[in-house]
Amino acid sequence: MTTPAYLGEFEQLLLLAVLRLDADAYGLDIARELEARAGRSVSRGALYTSLDRLEDKGLLRWRAAAGTSARNGLPRRLYSVTPAGVAALRASRDTLRRMWQGLDHLLKEPAP
């Protein structure tokens, strides 16, 4: 992995959500996390196709886990971020940080 992959905004949000959820990230949790923390209500079609895309890019991977009775025994896919994914996130953050630099007086953003 020489150049980190380019990440769209939604992709960043997805990767961050998976990281936050640690080992238990499956579709439903990711959707909830996005909704709770980013205020994004996301269509499931968009959610899973984006997850697939991130998997294709090698930024995410998943393993299957047994389902509970609440889902009629249907399996879950537990996602985790690959090292490449972490690298891509880091690169995106750095890019943003560079772009933000020196604009604090204009945007008047309180320090996080």
Add this chain to the structure above:
Amino acid sequence: MSDGEAGTPNDGGAGTQNDERQPPRVARWLLRRALPRGVRGESMRGDLLEEWRARGGTAAASAWYWRHASSLSVRYGWRRERHTNPVNPGDRRTRMLLDNLRQDLRYAFRSYLRAPSFTLAILTTLALGIGASTAIFSMVNGILLRPLPLPDADRLVYLNELGRGSQISIAWPDFLDWRPRAHAFQGLALSREEPLTLTGLAQPERVRARRTTGNFFQVVGVSPRIGRGFGDADDRPGVEPTVIVSYEFWQTHLGGDANAVGKPLVLDARVHTIVGVLPAGFRYLRAYDLFVPMGPIVDDKFLNDRGNHQGYNAVGRLGPGITVEAAAREMAAIGLDLQREHPDTNSGITVRTEPLAARLVAQVRLTLLVLLGAVGCLLLVACVNVANLLIARGSARRHELAVRAALGGGRLRLTLQMLAESTLVSAVGGVLGVVLAIWLLRVLVAVAPEGTPRLDEVRIDAAACLFALAAAAVSGMVFGAFPALQASGIRGQAALTRSRSAGASAGSHRLRRGLMVIEVALALVLLTGAGLMMRTIREITRVETGFQPDHLLTMRFSLTGEQWTEPRRLRFYTDLLSAVRSAAGVTNAALAFSLPIEGSNWNSFFIARDKPVPPRPELPNAAFSPVSDGYFETMSTKLVAGRLFDTRDSPTSPNVAVVNATLARRLWPGESAIGKSIKQGWPESPGTWREIVGVVADVKFEGVTVETPLQVYLPLTQESARGLAIIARTPAEPAAMTATIQAAVHQLDKDLPLYAVRTMDQVLDTSMARERMSMLILIVFATVALTLASVGLYGVVAHGVTERTHEIGVRMALGAEPRHVLGLVVRQGLSMALIGTAIGVAGAMALSRTVQGLLFGVTATDPATFAAVIAMLLGVALVACYVPAWRATRVDPTTALRAE
């Protein structure tokens, strides 16, 4: 799913694991189809299921499930297809076309979602048009088009005799003569409806039965599922009475007993042996409980009198290669032969032969065809309206289309795009239409007149769905063609300059005005139909019926069996009348053989003693009805001269009769009929002379619209019938008195079945049910059409005002007064309405001959109706034009000009 499979992953079916609730079935099916197989798809379905349950499994949760299931299916459905079908260079062109189409549909879908109110307007209009026309088509299909549910039903013909041109039934001896002489038929069977009283099972009851000749079931082509049919042996005199029961009767009354054959049924106090059970759903003209053969009555003196026509008609199965016309010719010749052979009884008697299916639906055929025409108009109005909306949108999207054209969107591509949009809309409209049609059909069947044939065969079937599909496709093409043409005319540069002059959209505006004219014309045709039906109903309700129909309750009973000798019957009638009259809430009561409106049960020739006997074809014919004392008082029928029946008239007193005014006038013009004598029956047959003691007002007998016949009333004491109607006048709501009167009757005879319980108002309503249904449907159609037309008109005028804001501004700036502007706009709008009205009037006139058959008391070109309809249409049009015109006068000249 069985419990044994509980461990396997599964999100469908009942009985799975702990949680029974399941998301919407169709959505689940969609997901299973669209999502990839294996863990990927299963995990997504699992996530969705889990969240649906977490949301409580409510209707809201299901809506949520549907939304996300759709988004998943759309994304994965398409992806999968692309992945699994790698582009093959050979059919790249097709692939591209399909891809474009998919893109167009997607684009159309989104653009409709962006304009929900516009989309809603289009879909509502389409669903109304397609739904209404599919529902009416289903009626027409089920009743008129679909073949009768009998084998080779198109080879079956119906025969009856005509006496002096009007339809009568077949005399038994005539039928016996037909059989060996008629060669056009493989078989010819006689039958008649003959209600019977069934006793010996749980409750005595009046059952629907048909008496038939032994070959009846062979002719109609049905054999019993159990036991045997009738044979010629069953027609012989003195045979043991037998009966064949319908499948439905077998189920409801005999519990589907497999050993029912051989069991007895007591019908009209005679034991009949069950010999067969018919297959389920067998109908001949209508559904019957039982069939009985001719044998037990074939000795009857009256049956064998060639002058008696006792309600029989015949069904024949045409021989191979024989047409209905050929059979009709042969039967007509046989009829003429019989006239020569039996001049006494058969002079003037001819035979009518027609297809059985045509005969069955003769009464409703015209109504249905007119309604089908009306619904066609409505569908056209809907199409025109949608076309109008799409064109208006097309003009608004000119800029967008111009951009696409400028960016290299070919003309074909843009046209296809427009067609994709209209196809999408019409497909969705078609589906909604079918849903609406299912509901509408239920309403239609509920309001259809009592006795409408084959109503139980009416349903939304494959043919109806096909019809809806065709209607949707055709309307999609019709209204889609206009915007598509428009789009194909886009010149990138010209449109991009956003020229304000009216020139660029003049074409589309002219188109819309033309469509408006059509719409107004169609609306006028529908309004005229509705107006004429309203007049018809008003005329019918204004007809003098000769009696007071409100607050009258009627019900029938029949005294069957040998034990009811004449003296016993008369005693029973007296007891019955006093029991009913003394019941609380009954002011008066009487018995009668025939009821007004429902029709006469006994028509007969008669002669007058003081007149020369006329030749046979000119013998007067009257409706005879034995009635009890108090009948005219109960019905509130006016006495014109003489007296009514009273207790003086007994079995031993001189024979008397009361006649109606028409009879008195016809036989003794300018004289009093009182004191004259008449005799019922053939001139030479023995009979009693009866003295006319009273003349009463005319009473409508066969419905309201048929001319009043000659009527003769006989005292029940001197002519005791077995089947009678009880009539009770009650100050309270008559229907509520049913139980009281039934109880009073059952005090006397607890086993007497009472049937046909109806108020006289109901009888009257039933008699005009067909007209009423036509009126209701036409009013609904006309209202919808008028609404659509006025909304359309408003839209076109308002659009014109918007396009001409600049021009109006200039006019106002140059000193035009508001009223001039108002006049200008209203004039232009009204001119469309006026042209449409003129065309509509011409159309309605052209159709007048078709609808005349449905009308009563009003001609199809009734000037008053036309005037009212035109005034109404133009009034609505004026309002529709005035509102945008008024807005035009509010145009601020400076604003209008500054935008330049």
